[in-house]
Amino acid sequence: MNVQKFISMKGKQPIVMITAYDAPFANIVHQAGVDAILVGDSVANNVLGYSDTLPATMEDMIRHTQAVRRGAPDSFIIADMPFLSYQCSMDEAVKNAGRFLKEAGANAVKLEGGSFYAPLVERLVKAGIPVMGHLGLTPQSVNVFGGYRVQGKDEKTAEYLLKEAKSLEKAGVFSIVLEMVVEETAKMITESLSIPTIGIGSGRYCDGQVLVLHDLLGLNPAFLPKFAKRYANLYQESLEAVQKYASDVRNRVFPSEENVFKVGG
Ligand code: KIV
Numbered sequence: 413m414n415v416q417k418f419i420s421m422k423g424k425q426p427i428v429m430i431t432a433y434d435a436p437f438a439n440i441v442h443q444a445g446v447d448a449i450l451v452g453d454s455v456a457n458n459v460l461g462y463s464d465t466l467p468a469t470m471e472d473m474i475r476h477t478q479a480v481r482r483g484a485p486d487s488f489i490i491a492d493m494p495f496l497s498y499q500c501s502m503d504e505a506v507k508n509a510g511r512f513l514k515e516a517g518a519n520a521v522k523l524e525g526g527s528f529y530a531p532l533v534e535r536l537v538k539a540g541i542p543v544m545g546h547l548g549l550t551p552q553s554v555n556v557f558g559g560y561r562v563q564g565k566d567e568k569t570a571e572y573l574l575k576e577a578k579s580l581e582k583a584g585v586f587s588i589v590l591e592m593v594v595e596e597t598a599k600m601i602t603e604s605l606s607i608p609t610i611g612i613g614s615g616r617y618c619d620g621q622v623l624v625l626h627d628l629l630g631l632n633p634a635f636l637p638k639f640a641k642r643y644a645n646l647y648q649e650s651l652e653a654v655q656k657y658a659s660d661v662r663n664r665v666f667p668s669e670e671n672v673f674k675v676g677g
Contacts, residue, residue: 413447413488415520415542415586421447422608427587427620429490429610430628433459433476437625438483449484450522450622451477453492453552458626465551468494470508474516481517490544491518495552498523498532505532509541522589524550526576530583537584545580547573548614549592562613564597577601577609589622590614592639613639 421427428445431452432438441449452458455476456468477491491512498505512518520542523529533543548563564570574597577588587608590598595615602609602618611618626632627640633647660666 413519418448418488419586419607422606422619427608427610429620429622431458431622431625432480432484433625435479435483438480438487441625442484442487446487447620448488448490449480451480451489451491451518452624453494454624458624458632464554466495466554468492470494470497470511473497474511477512477516477518488520489518490520490522491516493521493523498529502532502535506535506539506541509536509543510539513541520544520586522546524552526573527579530579533580533583533585543585544610545577545585545588546591547576547580547588547593548590548598551591560592562592562594564593570594570597570600573597574601574604577605581605581607587620590618613637 418427427447429448429450430441430446431450431454432441433451433455438449451473453465453468453473455472456462456465459476460467460472462468473491473494477489480489493505493509493512497508509521512521521536522544523532524546526545526547533545536543549557549560551560554560564573573593580588585607587610588601588605589610589612590601591611592613593601593611593615595617598609598611598614599617608619610620610622612622623640627636628643630642630645631647631650636642657666
């Protein structure tokens with residue numbers, strides 16, 4: 413996979429993207445044959461224990477992207493630019509984006525926002541850094557939105573989102589994530605662009621889909637957004653495995669004969 417192949421999948425084949433944050437899970441999603449791995453700033457709430465994505469730092473994102481690259485050496489990896497890594501100055505943004513390719517082995521970066529960031533996107537692309545856009549519900553702006561709200565519900569906001577998407581496309585993004593956009597608006601945007609849209613909570617007509625791995629695997633029993641689907645219940649399975657281990661130790665069932673080293677063995 414590369415940026416050009418990614419673009420060429422539009423209209424031919426649905427694109428499969430998923431998040432991963434560490435080497436073992438990156439290996440699993442690579443073996444499963446996904447088209448792209450997103451090292452999302454959702455590492456903050458899915459792995460680091462925060463309640464939203466805002467606390468993720470550049471150092472967190474570099475460290476996790478490096479781990480994902482080690483776990484999936486041949487995958488197409490997109491790294492999320494964390495909150496305040498690209499909002500403060502253009503130069504800082506270019507340096508931070510470049511670190512993902514230079515130090516962490518990412519193939520591209522993703523950033524949230526529309527036309528305001530078009531000049532930055534243009535500069536990053538000119539510098540050789542492929543950029544994925546992200547519109548609709550942009551979680552780094554949760555405090556401005558006042559919550560995680562569905563976007564593009566009426567004609568005015570749908571037109572606004574389309575304008576923002578076109579501005580990003582013109583600036584050179586190779587794809588745009590549409591998050592929590594009503595299906596009709598996401599469809600209209602998808603049909604209006606020549607680059608692929610990747611939906612999360614944006615219905616059936618995007619060019620591809622992305623899900624958060626931890627939602628899909630059922631690792632967080634307390635949280636399942638309406639748009640996500642649980643394909644496993646790893647929380648329950650993990651809980652039962654650790655309970656069984658604790659019980660085995662307490663009942664002297666583990667370690668057993670086969671787990672021990674012996675003199676001369
Ligand atoms: O960080 C993330 O997981 C994301 C997805 C929701 C697209 O940006």
